[in-house]
Amino acid sequence: MTAAASTPHSEGAPLAITLPASLQGVELVRSVRTPAQLDYQFTAGAATSRFLRGIAQKKILGERCPVCGKVYVPPRGACPRDGVPTSEQVELPHVGTVTSFCVVNVAFYGSSMELPYTSANILLDGSHLSLMHLIQEIPADQVRIGMRVEAVWVPDDELKPTLESIKWFRPTGEPDDVNVDIPGEDHGTGLGSWVGGVAPIDPRGTH
Amino acid sequence: MLTAPLIIEYPFKRTTGPVIGAFMTGLRERILVGSRAADGRVIVPPAEFDPVTGEDLTEIVEVGPGAEVTTWAWVTEPHAKHPLDRPFAWALIKPDGADTPMLGAVDAGSIDAVHTGLRVVPRWADEREGRIEDLACWVPERTTPANVEYKRS
Amino acid sequence: MRDVAVISFAQAKNQRRVADLNEVEMLMPVTGQVLDQVGMTIDDIGFTCSGSSDYLAGVGFSFVSTLDGVGPWPPIQESHVEMDGAFALYEAWVKIQLGEIDTALVYCYSKSSPGDLPMVLTRQLDPYTVAPLWPDTVSLAALQARALIDAGRTTEPEMAEVAARSRRSALDNPNAQLAWDRPAGDLLTEDYHVAPLRKHDCAPITDGAAAVVLAAGDAARRRVERPAWIRGIDHRIEPMALGLRDLTVSASTRLAGEKAGVADGPVDVAELHAPFTHQELILREALGLVDHQNVNPSGGALSANPMLAAGLIRIGEVATRISSGEADRGVAHATSGPCLQQNLVCVLEGES
Numbered sequence: 180m181t182a183a184a185s186t187p188h189s190e191g192a193p194l195a196i197t198l199p200a201s202l203q204g205v206e207l208v209r210s211v212r213t214p215a216q217l218d219y220q221f222t223a224g225a226a227t228s229r230f231l232r233g234i235a236q237k238k239i240l241g242e243r244c245p246v247c248g249k250v251y252v253p254p255r256g257a258c259p260r261d262g263v264p265t266s267e268q269v270e271l272p273h274v275g276t277v278t279s280f281c282v283v284n285v286a287f288y289g290s291s292m293e294l295p296y297t298s299a300n301i302l303l304d305g306s307h308l309s310l311m312h313l314i315q316e317i318p319a320d321q322v323r324i325g326m327r328v329e330a331v332w333v334p335d336d337e338l339k340p341t342l343e344s345i346k347w348f349r350p351t352g353e354p355d356d357v358n359v360d361i362p363g364e365d366h367g368t369g370l371g372s373w374v375g376g377v378a379p380i381d382p383r384g385t386h
Numbered sequence: 387m388l389t390a391p392l393i394i395e396y397p398f399k400r401t402t403g404p405v406i407g408a409f410m411t412g413l414r415e416r417i418l419v420g421s422r423a424a425d426g427r428v429i430v431p432p433a434e435f436d437p438v439t440g441e442d443l444t445e446i447v448e449v450g451p452g453a454e455v456t457t458w459a460w461v462t463e464p465h466a467k468h469p470l471d472r473p474f475a476w477a478l479i480k481p482d483g484a485d486t487p488m489l490g491a492v493d494a495g496s497i498d499a500v501h502t503g504l505r506v507v508p509r510w511a512d513e514r515e516g517r518i519e520d521l522a523c524w525v526p527e528r529t530t531p532a533n534v535e536y537k538r539s
Numbered sequence: 540m541r542d543v544a545v546i547s548f549a550q551a552k553n554q555r556r557v558a559d560l561n562e563v564e565m566l567m568p569v570t571g572q573v574l575d576q577v578g579m580t581i582d583d584i585g586f587t588c589s590g591s592s593d594y595l596a597g598v599g600f601s602f603v604s605t606l607d608g609v610g611p612w613p614p615i616q617e618s619h620v621e622m623d624g625a626f627a628l629y630e631a632w633v634k635i636q637l638g639e640i641d642t643a644l645v646y647c648y649s650k651s652s653p654g655d656l657p658m659v660l661t662r663q664l665d666p667y668t669v670a671p672l673w674p675d676t677v678s679l680a681a682l683q684a685r686a687l688i689d690a691g692r693t694t695e696p697e698m699a700e701v702a703a704r705s706r707r708s709a710l711d712n713p714n715a716q717l718a719w720d721r722p723a724g725d726l727l728t729e730d731y732h733v734a735p736l737r738k739h740d741c742a743p744i745t746d747g748a749a750a751v752v753l754a755a756g757d758a759a760r761r762r763v764e765r766p767a768w769i770r771g772i773d774h775r776i777e778p779m780a781l782g783l784r785d786l787t788v789s790a791s792t793r794l795a796g797e798k799a800g801v802a803d804g805p806v807d808v809a810e811l812h813a814p815f816t817h818q819e820l821i822l823r824e825a826l827g828l829v830d831h832q833n834v835n836p837s838g839g840a841l842s843a844n845p846m847l848a849a850g851l852i853r854i855g856e857v858a859t860r861i862s863s864g865e866a867d868r869g870v871a872h873a874t875s876g877p878c879l880q881q882n883l884v885c886v887l888e889g890e891s
Contacts, residue, residue: 190790208408210402212515215398217662219388224562225559227561250876255604259610260612379464460733463732476681487781489672491672517671
């Protein structure tokens with residue numbers, strides 16, 4: 180704050196308030212509880228509904244942009260590059276590559292996960308947008324970018340139109356894909372940090 | 387089309403500062419206060435800044451508890467979130483000694499019992515902690531014993 | 540001042556509920572149409588500004604998702620206001636005045652249907668002394684209407700006339716949500732909703748979207764035959780506390796109207812953003828249009844009131860009439876907040 184903009188109480192001293200006699204000597208209120216709740220009926224929209232219906236059938240359905248050809252999953256209905264609707268559905272394999280991850284060591288409200296656990300961006304083979312999910316069945320400190328993973332589904336009779344129908348992803352045991360194309364990286368805004376500080380070799384040779 | 391219930395909660399606890407804090411303290415103590423503006427007007431609820439000049443307002447003064455309805459609206463079907471669960475009037479209510487009205491609910495029983503200029507007094511919540519809900523609602527003055535005494539005197 | 544014009548306007552068909560689309564899916568046809576009409580793509584746009592509020596549908600950062608719908612890559616210059624699109628248009632107009640860009644896309648949208656709109660809007664009120672009481676928008680407007688009636692400046696029959704005229708005008712508006720032809724006298728036989736307001740005094744709850752393209756000077760003349768030039772635009776706000784305002788007048792509209800130059804020439808058409816019947820009367824008085832014969836020919840907000848878009852639609856409705864040659868000079872108004880708290884006035888003109 181500049182000197183010109185300062186006012187008496189912005190200099191640190193609280194406002195000197197004169198109280199009526201009836202409030203002198205009583206403990207002053209300093210904060211109020213103002214809890215509020217708003218109730219909605221959320222509607223998923225056309226593209227997300229198509230995606231979630233696929234999940235209930237144990238299918239992962241991305242959508243392709245008719246202009247640039249990129250495949251988005253989960254689809255939101257628009258290509259963020261071309262601003263056009265994505266309407267061609269593409270069934271994707273349940274296998275992909277970790278493009279980034281973090282290890283969660285603090286519990287937060289509503290989570291039943293055992294600590295520590297790993298949350299990761301996973302680029303499914305044939306798609307161009309990574310989706311976020313959990314990595315399990317491997318110690319958190321062994322998760323790495325480039326690791327190949329596969330979806331682990333709930334039992335078939337428990338499939339529902341929710342991403343929770345995929346319990347988590349686990350390692351496939353395949354060799355790492357060190358050349359995974361991190362979405363956004365071709366524009367210089369990628370997710371960056373590679374394990375060990377070693378950047379992959381760009382197979383296209385250009386950037 | 388897939389739809390699902392979605393509930394968003396805002397579990398906020400807000401710092402009042404000294405001016406709104408004084409108002410909330412007053413509610414807990416069953417006292418209404420306002421602040422004296424630069425031109426001498428009394429503003430309720432109190433304001434940190436003069437609405438015309440912008441200067442700090444620091445003098446908190448007691449107003450009410452008697453008050454007058456300056457405009458009103460009749461709610462036939464209260465919403466579950468409204469302050470009262472039976473038909474009531476929203477009103478702008480100017481406490482005696484104040485120059486500006488504040489919003490409140492008036493428990494008047496029927497639409498015929500409300501009019502602009504109606505005299506009202508606060509009905510305080512039994513349990514108060516220093517929040518606007520401590521002032522449970524307003525009621526017409528004639529139904530209170532205090533007013534009966536006033537008329538007799 | 541640079542000459543800046545509205546050169547294209549589009550809106551979605553206003554509906555009570557758009558259940559089958561998310562916000563970007565609802566918006567995309569509108570932003571697509573507004574550019575197509577003038578042969579433009581996002582690459583021809585210097586600045587994009589949007590208006591929306593996440594509270595309405597309960598979708599956090601929805602404006603980031605809807606930005607996908609205009610194709611914002613490589614990164615575009617953009618901004619967002621949690622206000623009606625008319626205020627986004629104001630920001631875009633200022634940006635063009637700075638001289639670095641010649642064109643702007645302005646869009647806005649809202650889905651109010653997923654939530655309980657009159658209650659959602661209580662979150663814009665003072666969070667200490669007012670919002671915890673949950674005074675819904677209709678109730679607050681009813682307090683204003685009562686004050687106006689008490690002051691002898693309107694009557695329930697006069698308010699019913701506004702309702703009847705607006706919905707009758709809307710019969711000619713293919714995008715309207717509420718359109719009917721009933722005499723005002725019939726309306727008065729209905730029960731009160733929140734007295735002194737009846738349902739017909741209130742705008743409907745609407746899902747919708749709208750978009751405008753602005754262009755400066757030759758960039759406008761090159762693309763359309765008759766641009767709707769913005770000759771004046773101004774917006775003003777009043778205090779948050781209802782008790783500090785005289786609810787029977789709109790001081791902010793009056794001042795914005797003076798600054799925008801409403802009285803500097805004849806007004807062929809006016810579109811006033813009045814979500815309640817009595818508010819049209821307050822606005823007419825503030826703008827010197829008390830007896831004007833061509834107010835809200837579209838049916839106004841009483842016939843379709845998509846939150847965050849109904850104000851920009853007023854500007855679009857006036858601009859369309861100017862570009863078609865139906866009008867030479869018009870006034871558009873947009874409001875925001877309870878009981879006409881904040882108001883924008885825009886004067887538009889065609890070239891003779």
